Amino acid sequence: MTQRAATRCLLTLFLAGLAQAAGAARAQEPQTAGILRPSDRSVLQSGALQIIARTGEIWLDGKPIRQPQDRGGRQALSVSAPAGKHELLWKHAGGFQKIEFFVASGPTETPPGWKVYKEHPPQAECAACHAGEKDFRKSSIAETCFTCHEQKAFPAAHSHNSEVLAECVLCHDPHGSAERFHLRMTRETACKQCHG
Ligand code: HEC
Ligand code: HEC
Ligand code: HEC
Ligand code: HEC
Numbered sequence: 001m002t003q004r005a006a007t008r009c010l011l012t013l014f015l016a017g018l019a020q021a022a023g024a025a026r027a028q029e030p031q032t033a034g035i036l037r038p039s040d041r042s043v044l045q046s047g048a049l050q051i052i053a054r055t056g057e058i059w060l061d062g063k064p065i066r067q068p069q070d071r072g073g074r075q076a077l078s079v080s081a082p083a084g085k086h087e088l089l090w091k092h093a094g095g096f097q098k099i100e101f102f103v104a105s106g107p108t109e110t111p112p113g114w115k116v117y118k119e120h121p122p123q124a125e126c127a128a129c130h131a132g133e134k135d136f137r138k139s140s141i142a143e144t145c146f147t148c149h150e151q152k153a154f155p156a157a158h159s160h161n162s163e164v165l166a167e168c169v170l171c172h173d174p175h176g177s178a179e180r181f182h183l184r185m186t187r188e189t190a191c192k193q194c195h196g
Contacts (some may be wrong), residue, residue: 018121029164032096038101039117041101041102045104049078049103050078051088055074058089059091060081063131081103084108115179119179171183171190
């Protein structure tokens, strides 16, 4: 078990304990992915950052951020954080998520193993993909991506046509990531999802 998995497991156990103590009858929700930007243990080059999150409370370093820029149920919060390590907590009735990120400025030493986070281009505003509360600009996610990306270039980069890999978000994080090509995981793991 990796250290992160172990931590998550402990947190889940802790929550389960709390639920039991409260005599809660409903099943305990696992940790939810509420924070969509930045990613856990990533390094940001600037302290001026945009957090993307699902509806819920956001706490930065133990202080609540009250800045409800709600766009159709989706939050985009602009905050600034000084150089160094920070903790972001997202809370919702159904669960919580805690992540860490690091703001590097100048020749700061970054935590070993943490990677630089890259936003999927900022010029791609929310409405470049999202339309309304639940919908995307086009009838599918893939089609939405192909409003900007060349569908003809797809097979060369993917060893497949775009029908086999139509579920772009299986591998890519549309908001950004700390892997090359905005992948959610390493390239190797991405392909292994089907080629085990
Ligand atoms: C390049 C396209 C793209 C852009 C730009 C984009 N998103 Fe998304 N977003 C997606 C996709 C695709 C999903 C679905 C992800 C999945 O299913 O894993 C998603 C999911 C979400 C979700 C979680 C699901 C939901 O709809 O409740 C939130 C919240 C969200 N986006 C907020 C934002 C905000 C806020 C912005 C602007 C700051 C933004 N997104 C910009 C593509 C985009
Ligand atoms: C509004 C236009 C727009 C939309 C919609 C869009 N992108 Fe992008 N995307 C860009 C731009 C601009 C870049 C940066 C330029 C480049 O590297 O091609 C980029 C870069 C990327 C890259 C990295 C390319 C590289 O060479 O590093 C990936 C991967 C990517 N986008 C995937 C997606 C996926 C998946 C979707 C759909 C969820 C999507 N994009 C939707 C505009 C868009
Ligand atoms: C199986 C995982 C996977 C899926 C699913 C996937 N991609 Fe990719 N994508 C990758 C990998 C890996 C790369 C990097 C290729 C390389 O190393 O050259 C990549 C590269 C890209 C690039 C940059 C290279 C280029 O052609 O410009 C874009 C844009 C992109 N993907 C868009 C998409 C879109 C749009 C979808 C959905 C229709 C999608 N991807 C589905 C894994 C995936
Ligand atoms: C969604 C499931 C899925 C993912 C993810 C996936 N593949 Fe495949 N792949 C298939 C299927 C199904 C076939 C057999 C049919 C075909 O050729 O389209 C295949 C066949 C192949 C082949 C032909 C040789 C063989 O093993 O049969 C290559 C090469 C390949 N995939 C490479 C990749 C690479 C590289 C990635 C990551 C970018 C990837 N695949 C990700 C489903 C997937």
